[in-house]
Amino acid sequence: MSQHTSPAPRAPLPHPVTLSAFWFGNAFHWLVLLLIAMPAGVVQFVGEGGAKGTYLGLLTAVGALVALVLPPIVGAQSDRTGQRLPYLRWGLAVNLLGLAVMGGAVAWLQGMIGFWVLVLGFLLVQFGNNYATAPYSALIPQLVPVEQRGRYSGVMATLQATGQLLAAAAAFAVAAAGLPPAANYGLIALVLTLPALVTLRGAAGVDQAALPTPGQRTMSLRELFAYGPFFWVFWTRVLFALGQYSVQPFLNYYNRDVLRQSDAEQSTSIMLAAIIVASIVSAFVGGKLSDRTGRKPVIYLAGAMMAVAAVLLIVTGDYLLALGLALLFGLGFGAFTSVDWALGADAMPSEQSYARDMGIWHVAFVAPQFVSLPMGTLLDTLNTDGSTAGYTAVFSLAALFFVAGILLVRRVPERVRTA
Template identity: 35%
Template sequence: MAFGFATAAVFVGWYGPLQVLLARQAEGVDGAGKEAVLALVAAAGALGSMVANPVWGALSDRSGRRLPWVLGGAVAGAGGLVLLGTATSTAGMVAGWVGVQVALNAPFAALSAVIPDQVPENRRGTVGGWFGLAQTVGIMAGTGLALVGGTVLSGYLACAAAVALGVVPFTILAKEKVPSRQSTKVKKTPDFRWAWVTRFLINLGNAIALLYLLYYLKDEVRVADPDAGVFLLTAIYAVALLSTVVAGGALSDRLGRRRVFVCAAGLVMAVAAVLLAVWSTWTGAITAAVVLGVGFGAYTSVDFALVTEVLPTAADRGKDLGVINVANTLPQVLAPVVAAPLVALGGYPVLYMVAAVVGVAGSVLVFRIKTVR
């Protein structure tokens, strides 16, 4: 339970800004160029995250501790959110969001490594499901907290409080069980690289699709209250995810198979992107949220379990999971580069069709992994 609270807290700190606050802030900084401002801020933050995650993971490996990195990173991240809430320029937003991303990757890197530290391989699908569930709770809570008080600053303050308080129970109650640095067992296979490529492509497809969700609802679907629309879609997505995130991981454990679940889940997520491309209505957006939640639920739990089974060495789990997590953050750097010209040249239908194609490519390539069934 405490582990779930800590995980959710980190995702509150990320997704309150990503789902609502950064977009609203960008619009206040430059209403006419809001897409470009948001793209720059999101890309800079993702770049900071991409560098920070493996570094924090390696430091937690070498220190033989996970808990100090969880607490210290969360406190620093909460402070960064408060400062970000006061930014009134593009430069201020970039600096603040990079700081938040760098700080919050410390607890995320440590929390990710706790599962392979303490959970046997044949139960990691189930535990990965609970890990994914906690992330979803954090995304939903962050979106809701971002709307507290009605102002950008009040939203940031609410998210900061949740981040700082949410990790406290875990750091008090959890026990350390970090592998010895003397571990010599090393897996020398290309599967680690293929796991990275698969995750990168599926996450790139999602990042392309979700970056401009607020603007899609406002400008394409023409929802009267796009902020509330984002929150409602997030809630619908979360409920749909609940139907598969734990069940998918548990079924994967029972059958002893990972790849087919990852492939199927990725294809379902690609269908959600196609729906957004061809059905630009509020009903279409709701349907896509349901489909995306069903697919991403199974993907989150099973892909995490798969990745933990191809890590090169137990002694470097934190660092290696950090490298894998680059496949989550690098798409956030590249998505603005890809998405902005796609929207400018072909509009949202082209944007979402490209997202679907990229996701399908990642889904199929999972079968290049040979040492996991």
Template identity: 30%
Template sequence: MSARRLSLVDQLFLSLHWFSLNYHWGALLTIVVPAAVARQVLPAQREQVLGVITAVGALVAMVVLPLAGALSDRSTSRLGRRRPFMIVGVILNVCALLALAYAPTLVLLAVAFWLVELTYNIGSSAYGGLFPDMVPEAQVASASGFMGLMTFLGIAGGGIAAGVLLSGRPLPASLSIIVLMVLTTALTVWWFREQPLLHRPPFKWREFLVGFWVDPRQHPDFAWLFLSRFLTMMGFYTLTTFLLLFLLSYLHLQNVEAKTGYVQAAVVLGGLVSAYTAARLSDRIGRRPIVSIANGIMGAVILVFLLAPSFTLMLLLGVVFGIGFGAFTSVDWALAVEVLPSKSSAAKDLGIWGISVTLPQVLAPGFGALLFYIVRRVGADQGASNQGYIILFVIGAVYFFLGALTIWKIRGTR
């Protein structure tokens, strides 16, 4: 970790690119790809097709994320360990986003989406290593609060922009992502100066590959944090992946791209209340209570919604859900940095930790697709499909409750 104390402006610049990275997926995962599936796929196959597209993409990310992080940890570039990967990653990501924007068929859009996943994670993995590199230990909580704020602002901002303003169209959505990604990458690279790594450690394939395994017996806190975050994100992606199709198929709404954006706007309102406040509060009461309470809130919101599902209730409960999600994201990074196995391999370890997000992006859509396939085999009517959404949402709530419980197994930090 750095010994230099970061100013408020430093922390803002450090977290600014995190907004773009989350805007990126808020637009694509929640709006653009589901909208393309809704336009081009028969109603009885939409959930399965969407599940396969997003699951394969996340599988690509799961491989690239820790690998790019490990290579970044070993870089001896004069620009530092992180910035070269960020620059190359954003250039390649722009090319993939343009391919997605102009894809004439759903198959080509899916392939382009998988390329977007690959290129995105080259830069984002290295960028994640800047956090432990630059933030002194005394400022981890406040810096994590900024990152949490940018997380939910980015996710919701991408959904609002792509859904409400851009009607889910791939070209304008991709162009908006490109502008933000290039701008914030340039600002981050310009603002922060890294000390180059003078001596690259000897490279041995066996040691390199073994380094991707973090033994839970030696690092139990890291393992429990991974599991808790994995469960939380399973709940999150179980909901968000199928949100647009839920509004279309279950609530039978029109203009679902915009209405999905409105739901995300409601989440932002709640998150604004809790994100930075929860990060500061965590210094006094610890990170674990914040994570546990936040998960409990999100799980309870789902169950309350199922009592009388309507779009109006969804908007109201979206604010409450946002309070939980904002609190969770505000301490997420701080917890990770505190339980990292090694500060010298921070980008690689954060890449492994990042799998707790990318793996749910594989499993949650895949399980959802399988669930709808089974439900439709058992009953072919619309009622059977609606039953699938009810089951899916209950499963999502259970994930959140399990995430709330497992965080208490961490012993090395509050």
């Protein structure tokens, strides 16, 4: 079985911007959807009462079921067919259908009927998006030599952060202009589609993956998790994602309940913009730096900054100070994101199953989304009679997850250390 190899591309290596363009639209898609459109939709259907956190957690967790199961299955099929981009085309179509269903629910329905139609649309979004991204995720480990993965991962993280920045600005503009909430879904669809066309056109010559060499077999799942680098990278990513998803879905409510912002959508958008601007600064630098110094030192620093920011957000009720902490968190988040992908690509043990293994690795990011349900319930349970104890508990747990991720990443063996 082939291990620790970097396959030579069968066609000229695409420019990193072309190869990762779809991640730009995908980042825009998920930021507006998860942090702006879905929280607002839940409030529209269930009200501002004590159950909004629980229903938002339920919606997130139901969608995560699809994202948990589908990527390894689709990835394995992609490895067998030797194709990547056809999955991107069909997945994009289903994703757009789901956005139309969600937008229609927000525009025309009310009450619990509207909520369950919103759930149906989100299931379609998750199915289509994961059908597209599982095979697409294999392109960097499949095509990019090990010594360039930090650079490609850094460009990808920079594009993601830029997409998120545009998303925060667009959500702010939609709210400021007084447009109906359904406008967010049309905007998401547009920005998701255009970068996808760039990748589909620019990477058309590399959509045929290297088929398994005759006589070589694919690792079983048991063998995959027995492979040390993959095992430790998988669980490190789980812990960092647990920290992120303990807080991210509830930022809108944090702005309203703790920071006492009258327009929570706009104040959340500004806070997200602060996080993203800082992450853009650190993302590209972090990826390139990791090609020289190794991946882990960058992750140590990134995780420490995110943990400190989460802890300090507990004790502040001042919006301007919270914005400063958002900048600190963004510096850590951008550096982590840039190195996370390179570290994961380095840990892939066999070129025979890049898409399947990246799909399984993606589960480490998706499965922690289920934490939104218990965290939402914890939030509602402790935030009684005007208390904000729920936010103290949730943000404290997030900081603990980040610290645990820093400790666990020490077990990941470094694969790249160039002069």
